[in-house]
Amino acid sequence: MKKVTDFQAKVYEALKLIPEGRVTTYKLLGKFIDCKSSQAIGQALKKNPFAPDVPCHRVIKTDLSIGGFYGEVTGEKITDKLKILSKEGVIFEDGFLADEKQLIDLAKR
């Protein structure tokens, strides 16, 4: 059962707003949904009750790093996401976003 709260619903929407080849950070995402905590987003994404309908791989840390998606910073799933992201147009280098210009500000744009 999808026990999504208002908070998670916002995260879901924000994620859908991200165009292909664009990435967002937990903080930017949180700012967009008026959430003052990116921590909760990371945790909610990790649990991802709506996975894989939600492209949580498009959400990165404020460092422009992947930060770890399913609880792993270095894993085969992470590498797979990097592959998908690079296919979308987002290039990650050693787990870090190669082009910060790929960052989209949901609250701005």
Add this chain to the structure above:
DNA sequence: CATACCGTCCAAT
């Protein structure tokens, strides 16, 4: 209802 846990961010050193 309270507590514990999760994961990230911010701040301090």
Add this chain to the structure above:
DNA sequence: ATTGGACGGTATG
């Protein structure tokens, strides 16, 4: 640069 603490929300007892 590195480490620790704090924050917010979720989940569970």
